[in-house]
Amino acid sequence: xxxxxxxxVFLFVFRILGIAGIGLFATWEAxxxxxxxxxxxxxxxxxxxxxxxxxxxxKRQSTAFHRLIPVLELASHHQARR
Numbered sequence: 296x297x298x299x300x301x302x303x304v305f306l307f308v309f310r311i312l313g314i315a316g317i318g319l320f321a322t323w324e325a326x327x328x329x330x331x332x333x334x335x336x337x338x339x340x341x342x343x344x345x346x347x348x349x350x351x352x353x354k355r356q357s358t359a360f361h362r363l364i365p366v367l368e369l370a371s372h373h374q375a376r377r
Contacts, residue, residue, distance in 0.1 A: 298334045306330040339365075 309329050313320030320326045342365070 298338055301337055302330050302334045305333050 306326055309320040309326035310323060313322070313326055320329065
């Protein structure tokens with residue numbers, strides 16, 4: 296629910312900035328792109344921050360492979376666009 300709220304709120308914030316004269320947010324489409332990018336950054340940040348592990352059954356340490364997965368995902372998306 297929170298990502299949806301972030302998209303909607305920042306869509307209007309960016310659009311207001313566009314109306315105020317900031318050319319980067321001049322259209323609804325551009326404002327929506329930036330709002331979605333901000334929402335994706337917010338959601339992705341949960342994957343890279345520590346959380347409380349008290350309720351989890353095991354406390355495995357993150358290996359180098361687990362840290363490499365996001366990099367590989369980005370590389371595969373970059374390859375798909377070509």
